[in-house]
Amino acid sequence: NAGVMQNPRHLVRRRGQEARLRCSPMKGHSHVYWYRQLPEEGLKFMVYLQKENIIDESGMPKERFSAEFPKEGPSILRIQQVVRGDSAAYFCASSPHNIQYFGAGTRLSVL
Amino acid sequence: GIQVEQSPPDLILQEGANSTLRCNFSDSVNNLQWFHQNPWGQLINLFYIPSGTKQNGRLSATTVATERYSLLYISSSQTTDSGVYFCAVPRGDMDSNYQLIWGAGTKLIIKP
Numbered sequence: 001n002a003g004v005m006q007n008p009r010h011l012v013r014r015r016g017q018e019a020r021l022r023c024s025p026m027k028g029h030s031h032v033y034w035y036r037q038l039p040e041e042g043l044k045f046m047v048y049l050q051k052e053n054i055i056d057e058s059g060m061p062k063e064r065f066s067a068e069f070p071k072e073g074p075s076i077l078r079i080q081q082v083v084r085g086d087s088a089a090y091f092c093a094s095s096p097h098n099i100q101y102f103g104a105g106t107r108l109s110v111l
Numbered sequence: 112g113i114q115v116e117q118s119p120p121d122l123i124l125q126e127g128a129n130s131t132l133r134c135n136f137s138d139s140v141n142n143l144q145w146f147h148q149n150p151w152g153q154l155i156n157l158f159y160i161p162s163g164t165k166q167n168g169r170l171s172a173t174t175v176a177t178e179r180y181s182l183l184y185i186s187s188s189q190t191t192d193s194g195v196y197f198c199a200v201p202r203g204d205m206d207s208n209y210q211l212i213w214g215a216g217t218k219l220i221i222k223p
Contacts, residue, residue: 031209033209033211035211040215041215042115042197042199042213042214042215042216043197043199043211043213044213045202045210045211045212048209048210056209056210059210089152091154095209098142098159099142099144099156099159100144100209100211101156102146102154102156103154104152104153104154105152105153105154107152
């Protein structure tokens with residue numbers, strides 16, 4: 001059973017470009033969570049999704065950030081018009097119930 | 112909201128030593144997870160331990176929910192144990208119990 005798969009592992013963007021981060025949950029998991037980690041800090045919750053539904057996006061910045069988890073395919077975290085402050089590690093987790101299992105993360109660098 | 116504090120923030124040990132990492136939380140929880148973030152940034156699930164004691168090889172964890180703390184024990188440390196250890200608990204209110212609140216981590220360096 002493959003774990004949570006995230007790609008790309010590293011993503012470099014220039015200011016103003018768009019970043020798309022992908023997450024495929026573990027097989028059988030219908031809950032997906034996105035977290036952001038700034039250097040030297042713990043993770044911060046961003047959004048919780050189930051198939052075709054955003055359950056809670058209270059941790060997402062109001063502008064430029066969006067997330068989806070379509071009926072088919074991976075969950076996508078999209079950041080439009082990236083700025084240097086968006087540079088961070090973005091982790092995706094999936095769960096069947098209480099325990100969240102994390103992917104290896106995507107490290108976004110904005111030049 | 113619930114606060115999570117980890118101690119010590121940094122720990123440097125020689126290979127073979129034992130260590131105890133602590134996680135304090137400010138409110139009652141029904142879930143607690145320990146993670147290891149290795150030097151390459153990957154997060155590895157160590158324990159799901161809302162209460163009691165669990166062991167996995169050289170690692171063990173104990174959560175005393177009534178006293179709001181959890182301990183992670185690492186025995187006979189190896190250089191591959193280096194990295195940052197995080198504990199995380201749910202936010203607390205029933206409507207958002209899935210949101211994990213993370214401590215700042217304990218950075219462990221094991222010297223050969």
